[in-house]
Amino acid sequence: MSEINRRKFLKAGLTAAAVATAAGCSTAASIRASAKAGPRAKGQQSVAGLVVPRMETVRVGLIGLGQRGVGHVAHFANLDGVDIKAICDTDQQVLDRAFNIVVKTGRPKPATYGKDEYSYRELLDRNDIDIVIISTPWRWHTPMAVDAMLRDKHAMVEVPAATTLEECWLLVDTAEKTQKNCMMMENCCYGRDELMALNLVRMGMLGDLLHGEGAYLHELRWQMKEIDRMTGSWRTKWHTLRDANLYPTHGLGPIAQYMGVNRGDRFDYLSSMSSPALGRAQYAKREFPADHPLNQAKYICGDMNTSLIKTVKGRTIMVQHDTTTPRPYSRRNLIMGTNGVFAGYPNRIALEEGGRKEYEEWDFDMDYWHGKYDHPLWRRMGREAEHAGGHGGMDFLMLWRMVYCLRNGQPLDQDVYDAAALSSVTALSEASVADRGNSKDFPDFTRGGWQTREPLGIVS
Template identity: 60%
Template sequence: MKNLDRRNFLKTAAHSAAIVGTAAVVGGCAAKADGVVLKSQGASVMGLAIPKMNVVRVGFIGVGQRGSGHVKHYCHLDGVEIKAICDTQQNVIDRSVKYVVEQGFAKPDVYTGSEHAYRDMLARQDIDIVIIATPWKWHTPMSVETMESGKHAFVEVPAATTLEECWQLVNTAERTQKNCMMMENVNYGREELMVLNMVRQGLFGELLHGEAAYIHDLRWQMKELDESTGSWRTYWHTKRDGNLYPTHGLGPVSQYMNINRGDRFDYVSSMSSPSLGRKAYTEREFPADHERNQLKFTAGDMNTSIIKTVQGRSIMVQHDTTSPRPYTRHNLIQGTNGTFAGFPNRIAIEKRTREIQSAYDKEYQQQMDDWNASGKKGWEPAKSSYHGWDQDMDKWYEAYDHPLYVRMGEEAKRNGGHGGMDFLMMYRIVYCLRNGEALDQDVYDAAAWSSIFPLSMASVADRSNSKNIPDFTRGAWKTGKPLGIVS
């Protein structure tokens, strides 16, 4: 790009950011007043489908722990050109550039040297989409500037950390008519896809309640002092008290419930436990005069938030990255005909489908045959029912595996990324862009799911009183088309 072009871009981006920032303050107020909806600065992007791209030209901002994996996945997708890579650390740039070249791609251009080097990359005209995998504070600013530069933004979770930022993303996407997708990879896990398929087929009846969580002992990240996630994520526990990371569990449950596509979040109430675990860990693992022992941790070790939807459903969302307990996202969905729950996967159904009932009957008959052959008397195996969990998932996978996973699951596992869900997500992004289809997740999802971050904190600070969740769709949720089961 010519210097003049770059100056014009930066001037436009700065001006647009100022406009968006002003609107965002209004948006923050709108969240506190019932029935107030911001006037759109452009057409709705609900169901946005852009013209087909023959080749998807990609730029990356941030190629550290998460970003380097994204680079690798794009090297194994058809119809992709990796044009540029940006990061502040030369060693991670070199690692990703080396991998790209080894896979037979042309050497991507490199942008580094300052925190704002990415703006030089955004000034180019030969990039279609930008993958953003940076610390949380950069997610919204980089996404906004990406869309303002005429490119589509794909950003790591959470997409925003304040209500003002949520509105910035929505306003910019509507004004520029560009995609802004938060890359909630958990929506592409095998179990989550299967449950979505089950829900769409009505297996659980009318949905009533969901449970979502991110419970993951990450205290060890506090030992990452100079780089990697712990070098910046640790400090969020000293600045906020609420759900710092809501979307991994909430994203799938939201898609089960058609949030923003027939239902939407209405309000949330939140409370936190005491903040004890991280202080105890630093005292045990660091010298008394170490910087980590000077921190005052404010985030409760366990945060529990309850969301009420407009259609009356309830969703429990929990966050705990401090306590010594096994990993779980809960992934529970409950309806009038039964329940699925994760970690471990288990299911209880009142009225079974014919295919599943047949599988149960065969299993029951085999147990009876084995028992009779043993010559023992006085016992008979009980048929499974909704009063007990069924944890044998093979028959459920066989009957309800999502068609996308049936087709791409093995390739996803070969390419890796949280068991393949990262690769499957990237595959779907590229597929939708190349085929002119709407993405599976949009900016309204990014805003709604991320909004629990600041709203849970506001509720905790206000004795757990409920906080209204803005309608980021401005009413379009009433007619939004539910996410279908793609083949």
């Protein structure tokens, strides 16, 4: 794109996204308008199955070096075929930490940026970077990803990739315009158990798929004490802005892959309800002085949000979000078919045919099932992934797989249509909650392309 056209495209898109994000909600009119998939603009074409020229070395720039970003730096510093060219963060402390991680591995010193919140554009203006890893607060994900693609970089962005339907469409349109990858880095798709469940599904062990359940049940009230820096310094604010499923992708991502969402099926519509928002106000009252700003805030995000999704093929998915109530961690990870079910937390399986027990009784012995049905990707790299760490190895495996695909001229496992579909749950759940749980239609971000795509094929 010419510089003038790039500026116009970026300004128009980011203005709309910024307005929607600043409002903290999606109006009924914007939901209806954004749910309609119009024809592609001139110069755009699908990026489904996008293959880019092989990269002998993947040259990486990283924006955002907090708790997630610094972990990515450590993994990339220990991967072959990777060159960390530049890093960026406005917090000098984390910038120095990431810099030292790279240098201690014996790699060349990366360039550093961080003078102000727009210094990331200096990194993007470099011509020696192929992919950009974006691990910043949520409100920056779409603007930075769009900016990266418009500057001829592939954008790999943390979850969620977008916070509004307008941002979802902006990601899709920009990727199609620039023919650049925009991958939302949903690491839970690379967990050992999620990969095994995908293998079981692809082998037909569960029969025809009927229903799935995913969740993010993770008590995070303690982040409210991160006032000036770290994740809580910005994440807590979202509980005062939106009554929605704020973080849907960890539980939903693997379920979407099992069901072939955007590859033979797609999300059709969603209905959502929230419980009262009580827990964070009570926690603030207990843990902070009465005159503290956190005791003056109005928390509106229901402590538990439950959303139900119907797919075009008629399958159902339950997605839940709760980062407030005291409870054990869970992503649910349940997938059900006509021959049985696999469920997580704890892992268990029950099959009518092919199981080791009668289907009325759970089989909790995962050593047997891992030994027989571990995904080929985990068989190949699982030991190294577990040694490298990062949520049980899933972080390392995700980055390794990304680099492998780019170096070998293969499409990435997750694309911009997945990023948009999964991220759109927040806006749609917000609109449904505000409308007494009435259903809201998902946009078809693929513009019909889902009907002819094959399910994810990494099993083979």
